[in-house]
Amino acid sequence: METVYEVVLPDELRKRGLKAERQVPVSITCRGICFEERFRADIIVEDKVILELKSVERVNNTHKKQLLTYLKLTGMRLGYLLNFGEAIMKHGITRTVNNLPE
Numbered sequence: 001m002e003t004v005y006e007v008v009l010p011d012e013l014r015k016r017g018l019k020a021e022r023q024v025p026v027s028i029t030c031r032g033i034c035f036e037e038r039f040r041a042d043i044i045v046e047d048k049v050i051l052e053l054k055s056v057e058r059v060n061n062t063h064k065k066q067l068l069t070y071l072k073l074t075g076m077r078l079g080y081l082l083n084f085g086e087a088i089m090k091h092g093i094t095r096t097v098n099n100l101p102e
Contacts, residue, residue: 001055002042005084009051010043020045026074041070050079059083059094071098 006022013020024044028035043051052067059081067079079096086092 001084002053005053005055005082006042009053009082013043013045018045019047026070028073039070039073041074044076048076048078050074050076052079052081053084054081055084057085059092064094064096067094067096068098071096 010020010022020043022043024041025038026041027038041050042053045051050067050070052063052070054063056063063081063083067081071077071079077098077100079098081094081096082089083092083094
């Protein structure tokens, strides 16, 4: 099910005038070393926001930590975990911030 949302959501965002890319490969750099391994962000909007898509009964801390790790690796500040498995979509949205300025 996640793949369906991953295909449709970027198209809807583009129709609204936003740049949205799916399955974006992101290099992993740690302590100045760039590694060959990469992760793929489900969707990146306007090169600023990561959308991590799930279709599970319940979001757990592992899902939240995954998104925070992606934010840290990219240097992006804002991400949303969207769980399409919730009965009501607004209950399936988790906002995550990285390095929020005081």
